[in-house]
Amino acid sequence: MALGAVYLLTDRPDRSAALETLIKTIAHCEVVAAGDDASPSVLPRAIVSDLTLSRRESVNRLRSFLHVRKASDMPVVCLLRSTTDHDLRQARDLGATICFPAYTAPHLVVQALQAELKTDETDAIAQPVIRNVTRAKEVLSGLFDGVRGGGPISLDQVDAGLDPILAAVKEGGLTQWLETVWTHDDATYQHCLLVAGVAAQFVLHLGFRTEDREHFVRAALLHDVGKAQIPLEILNKPGRLDADEMVIMRRHPVIGYDILRKSGCDTATLGAVRHHHEMLDGSGYPNGLVGAEISDTVRLLTICDIYAALTERRSYKKPMPAREAMAILTGMSGKLEMSLVQHFGNAMLEPNSAS
Numbered sequence: 001m002a003l004g005a006v007y008l009l010t011d012r013p014d015r016s017a018a019l020e021t022l023i024k025t026i027a028h029c030e031v032v033a034a035g036d037d038a039s040p041s042v043l044p045r046a047i048v049s050d051l052t053l054s055r056r057e058s059v060n061r062l063r064s065f066l067h068v069r070k071a072s073d074m075p076v077v078c079l080l081r082s083t084t085d086h087d088l089r090q091a092r093d094l095g096a097t098i099c100f101p102a103y104t105a106p107h108l109v110v111q112a113l114q115a116e117l118k119t120d121e122t123d124a125i126a127q128p129v130i131r132n133v134t135r136a137k138e139v140l141s142g143l144f145d146g147v148r149g150g151g152p153i154s155l156d157q158v159d160a161g162l163d164p165i166l167a168a169v170k171e172g173g174l175t176q177w178l179e180t181v182w183t184h185d186d187a188t189y190q191h192c193l194l195v196a197g198v199a200a201q202f203v204l205h206l207g208f209r210t211e212d213r214e215h216f217v218r219a220a221l222l223h224d225v226g227k228a229q230i231p232l233e234i235l236n237k238p239g240r241l242d243a244d245e246m247v248i249m250r251r252h253p254v255i256g257y258d259i260l261r262k263s264g265c266d267t268a269t270l271g272a273v274r275h276h277h278e279m280l281d282g283s284g285y286p287n288g289l290v291g292a293e294i295s296d297t298v299r300l301l302t303i304c305d306i307y308a309a310l311t312e313r314r315s316y317k318k319p320m321p322a323r324e325a326m327a328i329l330t331g332m333s334g335k336l337e338m339s340l341v342q343h344f345g346n347a348m349l350e351p352n353s354a355s
Ligand SMILES: [Fe+2]
Pocket: 223, 224, 252, 276, 277
């Protein structure tokens, strides 16, 4: 139960929307835009100011919230339009405990805010999910480090990450999982955690047995592990890859397959990792498999992978709304199994799923 709200004061609500979404993953958040009532309706536990402090009305707005602060150690995060000595001094004089340039990535602002908030005040729903995402991310980073070193990797360690994912999605809902994952900065880990969360929601919806659920989420978590050996300038390139870069990027399923085979991974998971970019019409890679050559696990995983890639948040692109992503999936008839796409759509539309 939250003991108060994090107030996000903004004079540019459109630009603050991503920040608002991320703050909501760690706490109750109230947004106050220009023209709204300039006093808090519930006790503030932190203030994030995305205001232009060179404007008198903005300074007055911030002051009106600060004079009701309940404790002298309440975090006050200021996003500054400019960071001259004068601006920083002004923000500190107003009560800022942390200052960032206004263009700072929202996840970095929220990480700093989270570190400042007292743990015992963190929302009861968000906290276990944050813990489970952190646990799954630790598993992933160990895995990727192992692959970068040429493997083999510990599959027992991977299995330790499965329960946290399934439990978090089952108890906290997929939305909470996705919002928490989006606060993590590494794009590849973020993608794998998103695919794993979406996969967990899918198999929970389909009513898989516990063992089969774990098997599928394991394949989802591992599917892109070969990317650990793709050069970072290609892996993290904003925008489209050129033809040569694409050739290199397309090696990741086979790299992942080879490393996992050396590590003693089971055949079904190996197949899912190697073939998660295959399409039913034979247009996929690396083997151009067609129809019945593509296993059920791969068919399910490919849907989760494409959906996660479409709805991901990147600094250089807006996230695609879930409904638009579903429209793209349903337009891929011939490449994806449409009956599964339909089940997937239902799974994503369940309460607590992405909206
Ligand atoms: Fe992939």
